[in-house]
Amino acid sequence: xxxxxxxxxxxxxKNTTLTLLFIFFCVFFPATLFFGSILPTGLPxxxxxxxxxxxxxxxxxxxxxxGNWIVFFFLGVIVIYTFTIEVSNKTLRQSIINGLTRQxxxxxxxxxxxxxxxFATLYYTLLSFIIGLINTEDxxxxxxxxxxxxxxxxxxxxxxxxxxxLFLAFVFxxxxxxxxxxxxxxxxxxxxxRMVAKEKIYSGAYINYFPMNATEDLMPxxxxxxxNSFPTNxxxxxxxxxxxxxxxxxxxTLIFLFISYSLFIKKDI
Amino acid sequence: xxxxxxxxxxxNYGPIKAxxxxxxxxxxxxxxxxxxxxxSGKTTTLGIILGILSPSAGNFSxxxxxxxxxxxxxxxxxxxxxxxxPYLDADDNLEIVRQIKGVDSKDFDEVLxxxxxxxxxxxxxxxxxxxxxxxxxxxxxxxxDPDVVIFDEPTNGLDPKGISEVxxxxxxxxxxxxxxxxASHILNEVEKICTHVVIIKKGKLLAKGNVGSILSNDITxxxxxxxxxxxxxxxxxxxxxxxxxxxxxxLECNADKDLNIGDLNAEALNNGIKLTHLVAKKRSLEQExxxxxxx
Numbered sequence: 001x002x003x004x005x006x007x008x009x010x011x012x013x014k015n016t017t018l019t020l021l022f023i024f025f026c027v028f029f030p031a032t033l034f035f036g037s038i039l040p041t042g043l044p045x046x047x048x049x050x051x052x053x054x055x056x057x058x059x060x061x062x063x064x065x066x067g068n069w070i071v072f073f074f075l076g077v078i079v080i081y082t083f084t085i086e087v088s089n090k091t092l093r094q095s096i097i098n099g100l101t102r103q104x105x106x107x108x109x110x111x112x113x114x115x116x117x118x119f120a121t122l123y124y125t126l127l128s129f130i131i132g133l134i135n136t137e138d139x140x141x142x143x144x145x146x147x148x149x150x151x152x153x154x155x156x157x158x159x160x161x162x163x164x165x166l167f168l169a170f171v172f173x174x175x176x177x178x179x180x181x182x183x184x185x186x187x188x189x190x191x192x193x194r195m196v197a198k199e200k201i202y203s204g205a206y207i208n209y210f211p212m213n214a215t216e217d218l219m220p221x222x223x224x225x226x227x228n229s230f231p232t233n234x235x236x237x238x239x240x241x242x243x244x245x246x247x248x249x250x251x252x253t254l255i256f257l258f259i260s261y262s263l264f265i266k267k268d269i
Numbered sequence: 270x271x272x273x274x275x276x277x278x279x280x281n282y283g284p285i286k287a288x289x290x291x292x293x294x295x296x297x298x299x300x301x302x303x304x305x306x307x308x309s310g311k312t313t314t315l316g317i318i319l320g321i322l323s324p325s326a327g328n329f330s331x332x333x334x335x336x337x338x339x340x341x342x343x344x345x346x347x348x349x350x351x352x353x354x355p356y357l358d359a360d361d362n363l364e365i366v367r368q369i370k371g372v373d374s375k376d377f378d379e380v381l382x383x384x385x386x387x388x389x390x391x392x393x394x395x396x397x398x399x400x401x402x403x404x405x406x407x408x409x410x411x412x413x414d415p416d417v418v419i420f421d422e423p424t425n426g427l428d429p430k431g432i433s434e435v436x437x438x439x440x441x442x443x444x445x446x447x448x449x450x451x452a453s454h455i456l457n458e459v460e461k462i463c464t465h466v467v468i469i470k471k472g473k474l475l476a477k478g479n480v481g482s483i484l485s486n487d488i489t490x491x492x493x494x495x496x497x498x499x500x501x502x503x504x505x506x507x508x509x510x511x512x513x514x515x516x517x518x519x520l521e522c523n524a525d526k527d528l529n530i531g532d533l534n535a536e537a538l539n540n541g542i543k544l545t546h547l548v549a550k551k552r553s554l555e556q557e558x559x560x561x562x563x564x
């Protein structure tokens with residue numbers, strides 16, 4: 001296992017594109033705090049006050065939601081790139097010719113996803129803790145970590161986005177089409193399918209159980225939960241509960257991994 | 270010891286049979302030339318035995334299954350093109366191969382010396398010429414001192430200087446007693462280096478054996494005389510000569526190997542024919558190849 005990690009590191013440590021994407025991730029993630037700080041003061045009154053964005057426990061949800069976008073975008077693209085660049089340079093093929101088994105190749109790409117998720121989660125925890133510490137007056141560890149399991153939720157969300165990205169990389173094998181499908185699926189295609197399903201087929205809570213929506217609901221926008229109590233013409237909630245979101249995300253992730261593995265293990269390379 | 274055993278191997282791409290029931294055995298120490306026209310199934314065969322293509326039928330085994338699943342760690346190979354990370358230099362790229370092979374020694378001096386890339390070892394792969402890329406690929410096949418090396422069209426697309434450099438490197442590798450499998454359609458390349466030859470066409474095996482047995486024993490004779498018609502009739506009447514053809518000014522014919530060319534010259538003179546040109550040549554692999562694959 002350590003051998004595979006070292007091998008991936010040797011391949012990518014000098015890659016400019018990956019280094020840049022990684023730096024962007026590290027810079028943009030805390031930079032989202034800046035957007036929070038310049039929001040106009042007169043927020044709609046169902047949202048919590050702006051100050052609670054930066055103090056415990058609000059900071060976990062604020063940075064969690066910001067991370068939702070940043071991880072989806074930067075780390076997802078990194079994962080796609082680490083696979084497709086090996087297809088286009090044929091180094092994937094050469095690695096197998098040189099002696100790696102297909103299982104080892106698959107596992108090394110999965111390890112990338114796990115390590116990136118772990119890093120993102122660690123970074124998220126560190127940022128949240130520091131910012132929360134600075135902005136919370138009555139600090140105690142109890143308050144600091146009363147975050148409804150935000151840390152494992154963040155990890156699962158990161159892992160789910162990147163697994164989906166890896167799945168698309170295995171399916172499409174070309175960076176352009178995989179990245180295009182990845183971003184448009186999450187932002188356009190799935191929301192569109194859900195909307196059409198709700199309008200044309202049947203309006204019910206099932207539309208919340210789509211894979212990327214379940215993943216998104218692990219780290220929803222601060223205050224979005226209150227919208228569940230709004231009177232609407234729908235008889236179901238906007239958001240999944242954290243527990244539901246987690247269970248469905250895990251199921252989808254396993255399905256994506258299973259399909260990726262089955263495709264990769266016997267396909268001609 | 271059998272290094273590679275291929276049994277009834279087939280590969281279909283839809284209705285196209287890229288490989289049709291191929292049987293082949295490679296012994297230790299052989300330098301095997303895999304010959305065939307473009308699209309004959311050479312690369313498909315290599316792709317299957319190297320684990321990147323799955324066969325439609327049949328099977329193969331390496332080293333009598335001595336290494337199990339890990340047999341490719343004992344094989345050094347290039348398939349079609351040199352495949353490396355363009356943003357890494359020679360050392361970094363070889364380091365990746367080293368890690369995969371699980372070899373301890375990080376000393377790439379010897380292999381880089383052999384392919385004459387030592388001076389450019391710190392240049393990025395993308396800055397290399399095609400010949401240099403090909404030579405780096407050859408260097409990579411030698412990492413971990415594998416039992417078998419496989420080359421697929423090693424001189425494809427190179428200029429004459431590159432071809433001769435790669436060829437001398439290959440001869441050097443072959444002289445080290447490794448088992449070598451080399452796919453090629455450049456025949457004098459195979460003739461110079463290989464001990465054994467396999468000829469395939471449209472996925473079918475047409476001939477196999479050592480280079481001597483594939484090359485028939487006939488010799489080819491080139492002759493030239495001022496009076497060509499008389500010469501032609503003389504050759505036609507000669508019992509040991511067949512297949513007379515005209516090649517430019519010259520007449521060309523095949524003869525039994527026991528025909529003494531000095532005797533032939535004397536006989537011609539006795540018949541009043543003065544030869545201005547007389548050369549005996551062994552039949553080249555190229556001629557044999559064209560004959561075998563033309564049917």
